[in-house]
Structures are given as C-alpha cells and as structure tokens.
Amino acid sequence: MPQRSRLSPRLLSFWISPVLRRVVLRQGMAAGLASLGLSSRPSLAGQVTQPTSFDVETLEEMARTLASLPYVPPSQQLPETLAGLDYERYGKIRFLPDHALWHGRGERFEAEFFHRGYLFKDRVAINEIVNGISHPIRYNPAWFDLGDISPPEDDIGLAGFRILARFPGASPRDRKEIAVFLGASYFRAVAPGQNFGLSARGLALGSGENGTEEFPVFREFWLERPQQDADHLVIYALLDSPSLTGAFRFVLRSDVETVMDVDSVLFPRRDIANIGIAPLTSMFWFDPSYRVGVDDYRQAVHDSDGLLIHTGAGETIWRSLADPAQVQLSSFADHSPRGFGLMQRQRGFDAYEDIGARYDLRPSAWVEPDEDWGEGAVHLAELPTGTEFQDNIVAFWRPTAPLRVGQQYRYAYRLRWCDDISAHTLARVVAFRAGASADPKRRFFMLDLAGGDLRADEKMLDAMAPPASPRQLAAMLVPEVICSAGQLKWAEIKRIPAYPVASMHGMRRSGVALYRVGFELEPGDASLVDLTVRVRRGGKVVSETWMYRWTAKDHPRP
Incomplete structure (x- = not known):
C-alpha cells in the first residue's frame, strides 16, 4: 500500500508548502x-x-x-x-x-x-x-x-x-x-x-x-x-x-x-x-x-x-x-x-x-x-x-x-x-449521504440530484393530479447503479417536491425539486467497492455520473 504523501501542513494562510532550498x-x-x-x-x-x-x-x-x-x-x-x-x-x-x-x-x-x-x-x-x-x-x-x-x-x-x-x-x-x-x-x-x-x-x-x-x-x-x-x-x-x-x-x-x-x-x-x-x-x-x-x-x-x-x-x-x-x-x-x-x-x-x-x-x-x-x-x-x-x-x-x-x-x-461552472445541462448531484442499513451486512447510500434535464420533468409532474405515483416516476426515470464488487440489493428514485427553504443543500433558492436516489450495497468479503450512479430517461443519460469509493476500513463491519 502506498505510503502517505508528504503534503504540507495548512498553517499561516491555510496551507504551507514544503520549502525547497x-x-x-x-x-x-x-x-x-x-x-x-x-x-x-x-x-x-x-x-x-x-x-x-x-x-x-x-x-x-x-x-x-x-x-x-x-x-x-x-x-x-x-x-x-x-x-x-x-x-x-x-x-x-x-x-x-x-x-x-x-x-x-x-x-x-x-x-x-x-x-x-x-x-x-x-x-x-x-x-x-x-x-x-x-x-x-x-x-x-x-x-x-x-x-x-x-x-x-x-x-x-x-x-x-x-x-x-x-x-x-x-x-x-x-x-x-x-x-x-x-x-x-x-x-x-x-x-x-x-x-x-x-x-x-x-x-x-x-x-x-x-x-x-x-x-x-x-x-x-x-x-x-x-x-x-x-x-x-x-x-x-x-x-x-x-x-x-x-x-x-x-x-x-x-x-x-x-x-x-x-x-x-x-x-x-x-x-x-x-x-x-x-x-x-x-x-x-x-x-x-x-x-x-x-x-x-x-x-x-x-x-x-x-x-x-x-x-x-x-x-x-x-x-x-x-x-x-x-x-x-x-x-x-x-x-x-x-x-x-x-x-x-x-x-x-x-x-x-x-x-x-x-x-x-x-x-x-x-x-x-x-x-x-x-x-x-x-x-x-x-x-x-x-x-x-x-x-x-x-x-x-x-x-x-x-x-x-x-x-x-x-x-x-x-x-x-x-464558485462553480455551468457547462452542461445534466442534473447535478447536490447532496450525498451514507449510513448503516437495518441489515447489518449492508450499507445505505442516498444522493440528491436537481436541475438540468430533470427540469423538463418537473412541469409535467407538477401538473399531474393526483401526484405521480412511484410507479409512474419509475417508468420515466431509471437509476443505474453499478458496483465493482459486492451486490446491489435494491435501488430506487423518488421525487421530493420543491422546498420553500432558500438554502437547502446550499442551493440558495426556493422552488427546486430534488430527485433522490437510494440504494443498498452488500459488500460481502470485498474490501473496496467503487460505486457508480447515473439517471436515465428513455435510455438517455440525464444526470452526472456520480462515483464514490467504499472501503471496509472506513466502514468496519459489525
């Protein structure tokens, strides 16, 4: 395993580089x-x-x-x-x-x-x-x-x-x-x-x-x-x-x-x-x-x-x-x-x-x-x-x-x-969380997406009466979850209606609907799992490709 790189302590103005002679x-x-x-x-x-x-x-x-x-x-x-x-x-x-x-x-x-x-x-x-x-x-x-x-x-x-x-x-x-x-x-x-x-x-x-x-x-x-x-x-x-x-x-x-x-x-x-x-x-x-x-x-x-x-x-x-x-x-x-x-x-x-x-x-x-x-x-x-x-x-x-x-x-x-760049029309990942599952052998992951191509769905979903059911939403948007090891136990996407809280997830504006992808991973004996998530509509990718590395040392098994 690689040794720790000699990166610099962040003193004075939050960083200090290693001084060369x-x-x-x-x-x-x-x-x-x-x-x-x-x-x-x-x-x-x-x-x-x-x-x-x-x-x-x-x-x-x-x-x-x-x-x-x-x-x-x-x-x-x-x-x-x-x-x-x-x-x-x-x-x-x-x-x-x-x-x-x-x-x-x-x-x-x-x-x-x-x-x-x-x-x-x-x-x-x-x-x-x-x-x-x-x-x-x-x-x-x-x-x-x-x-x-x-x-x-x-x-x-x-x-x-x-x-x-x-x-x-x-x-x-x-x-x-x-x-x-x-x-x-x-x-x-x-x-x-x-x-x-x-x-x-x-x-x-x-x-x-x-x-x-x-x-x-x-x-x-x-x-x-x-x-x-x-x-x-x-x-x-x-x-x-x-x-x-x-x-x-x-x-x-x-x-x-x-x-x-x-x-x-x-x-x-x-x-x-x-x-x-x-x-x-x-x-x-x-x-x-x-x-x-x-x-x-x-x-x-x-x-x-x-x-x-x-x-x-x-x-x-x-x-x-x-x-x-x-x-x-x-x-x-x-x-x-x-x-x-x-x-x-x-x-x-x-x-x-x-x-x-x-x-x-x-x-x-x-x-x-x-x-x-x-x-x-x-x-x-x-x-x-x-x-x-x-x-x-x-x-x-x-x-x-x-x-x-x-x-x-x-x-x-x-x-x-x-602050940020706005060079694409894809939905962006605005929040990511992970935690223990009810099943101790699993790990729960959740990420929120907003904006981009998903806005086209918001007007239609807002106009639906009664509101879109999970089955209707699932027919429109499909979360694609890939695990490099272990097993994906389930995955789903849910729509969270627009919140009136101006600073939710740091977005600084109200009226933004979120799309929440949740899934559970059972890593088994794997010590490292690379996770990939993207959302598709009709086969077309409408979100960023989210990636993350889960490791057993960061999340010890019970």
Whole structure:
C-alpha cells in the first residue's frame, strides 16, 4: 500500500508548502548561461543583476539550458534571527502597503512581497519587466514591519509575492488580494468575495505514491508592468527540480471569476512517468456522508467536496471526496479531456456553520485544456487527515506516454477560480449521504440530484393530479447503479417536491425539486467497492455520473 504523501501542513494562510532550498549555481551553470548572453550573473542564481532584455523565448531558452546541466540542491542561508523564527513570530512580519510594486501609479494591480524566514527560507529572485527589459527587484528591509527582529544587513532576497487588484468603482486605495505565489511551485487565487482555500502547483511528481514525492520549485519570477487600467497581468516563472525544468507564463484576470491562462514548456532531465500536469491540492475532512469518529459542532469541514471531470467523450463525472483510513488512489482514463477540477459545491452557510473559516466562501478550481492533451487520465489521491489543517486531496492530469529526456513538452490550459461552472445541462448531484442499513451486512447510500434535464420533468409532474405515483416516476426515470464488487440489493428514485427553504443543500433558492436516489450495497468479503450512479430517461443519460469509493476500513463491519 502506498505510503502517505508528504503534503504540507495548512498553517499561516491555510496551507504551507514544503520549502525547497535555493539554488547556488555551479561553474558549469555559468558557462551554459553565458551562451545566452546573460553572463554568469543571471538573476536565477539569486544574485544582483543588471537590467537585460526579456521575453518568453528568453525564458524557454533559460529553462532548456538549465535542464542540460546537473541539478544543484538549493541553499537556505539566512541569518539565525530569521531562520529560527517560529510560526507566531514570522506571522507578525508585515509588508507595508505603500511600498507595493506599482503603488501610486494608477495601475489596477499591485504586488506585495513575502519576507524570508520560518518555513519560507528559499530565496526567490523576482524581477519587473518594463518595455521588454527585466529589472531585478532587490530586498529592502524598509518595506517590512519587522517588529523586534533586527533588519538583516545584506540583500537576503524575497520568498514570494501576492497580487492585489482594484475593481471597477472602488477607490484607488481599495484593492483586494486575488493571488499568492509562495513556497515551492504553489500558488492560489480567489474570485471577488471568496476566501482562500485550495491551491494549485506548477507540477506534481509522485503525489500520493510509493517513495518520496518531488516538489519542483519556482526559482524566479518576472512581473510585467501592466498598462494603466489594463485588465490583465502577465507573470513569468522558471521552474526547476531534480527531474525537469520548466518555463511558465501566467496571464491573470479577475472579474466575476479569477482566471489564469497558463502556458508551460517542460524540459525533462530524465524520463518521467509519474508527472502530474495542472495539479490541484485541497482538504476534505468530513461532511454528512461520513463522520465516524468526528466530534465537531459543524456539519462539514472541507475546501472541496468533489472532483468534477468533463471527459473527451462528453461524459460528466462527479466523484465525491472522502477522508479515508488509508491512502486511496483513483484514476479516470480519458482522451482529450475537456476539463477537470476540485469543486466546492455546497455554498450555503448552514452547510458548515463556521463563522470564522467560512468554508462556504472557498473557491473551486477548474482546469480547461487549451489544446488536445491526448491519452491519459485524471488522477485523484485521497490521504487520511483527521484535521482541517492538513491538505489531503490532490488531483492532476497524467499523460499515458512518459516524458522523455531531451524532448520538450508544452501544456497550455485555463485555470478558473470560481464558485462553480455551468457547462452542461445534466442534473447535478447536490447532496450525498451514507449510513448503516437495518441489515447489518449492508450499507445505505442516498444522493440528491436537481436541475438540468430533470427540469423538463418537473412541469409535467407538477401538473399531474393526483401526484405521480412511484410507479409512474419509475417508468420515466431509471437509476443505474453499478458496483465493482459486492451486490446491489435494491435501488430506487423518488421525487421530493420543491422546498420553500432558500438554502437547502446550499442551493440558495426556493422552488427546486430534488430527485433522490437510494440504494443498498452488500459488500460481502470485498474490501473496496467503487460505486457508480447515473439517471436515465428513455435510455438517455440525464444526470452526472456520480462515483464514490467504499472501503471496509472506513466502514468496519459489525
């Protein structure tokens, strides 16, 4: 059984990535970069540089050259006053907003920087691009309120940055934080009105699998100065790890949603079979479907409650998440996927009752490939957590063919940070619950569906007098339940008339009829059962395909 993946504790702003060490380039690196006209003083070495021309081709050539040289583990040199900081003291360091990049220039966007220290010891080079010229951004202790910490005498560099945006109608000083790049290759974002939750990464290598997970790191960033009132911001990043390098370009926009158009070019140092493209990292602890051993006043605690997939064949899959007793790895084979994401579908406050964490305001993250990704699979890793302070969910795309050393690979996609997506007309799963059956050998499952193609039935059913009988409904709608092991004992679908409760299942509106599918599973001797449910009308699928994994360790037999 795979060992637990080394996912990061969710401290500070709900996650902390494993910190990788800063690179100190060897003499051979300097020679390789000299061929690019960058001499031996490239900013990717963490050294002070002079302004130099820069564009995406320059970045790709830097990544290609870096991949041809041996990987050098990063250094984490810092004064002890910073390296020895604990969580509380590091958290007191504040960036002073008046020193933000582009502050006072009238641009819509500003950038604030994170200080190095505590877990964030990596020195990350950050540059500003102005009219095609890259200018290094040098550390200045005057930018920070360090409290009782003595300011370092040397230029110690920076750890990362956050992006703030001013929205139409807001005052010049009223900017909202919309994105953060901090730690390894982690980044995250929110749409207006949301709270930070799940994260994304540049790449994943070996997530949830046997052996040690490798965490690539963004060594260097370039922030392109936006034009006044520009609606987008361009960010470049150089990624490095023992296994590969990469050139990344992000085009960031924020309106109703926050959208990142990501273009990446990868250069393997070795053949790689366990890569994860467009990885998402989240947390799921419990919800009403299963909370054995949870003593908590809240009804649910999670940043995401499901994995949504739009397959290349047109199927829509909703995979409910779990906090398993041991690592669970699932894969969903596909060709040319249309999209996948970790979603926070429950949006009612009463689904969580947490006035502090406000899980109802956490974003969903949706990946839309910008090209044909070919054969592969969406992978899902679910890890045991038992707490809300530990990320335990990872989802990513893995191509069937391994990446080969000496080749280059381009992956482009759109990453949407949003409440939800509405890209199909199928009925959606709005609630899922499970529990003990009257027969101790069985397990009862129940899921509610609403909207989409089922709305066509609502008007007809509402007009029927007397109301439709179970037999009439069964003649119209048929639940299809598939069990990979064990026995399905029975399955049925019932209609629940429209409820006047505005926030039922977080749907925030009244007058929504629900269709409830119930069934019982007798697992027998099976230790693991994958469940699949969809609803058909006249042979046509009218609902999402719901999937879930039952395990004996999560539901001990009496």
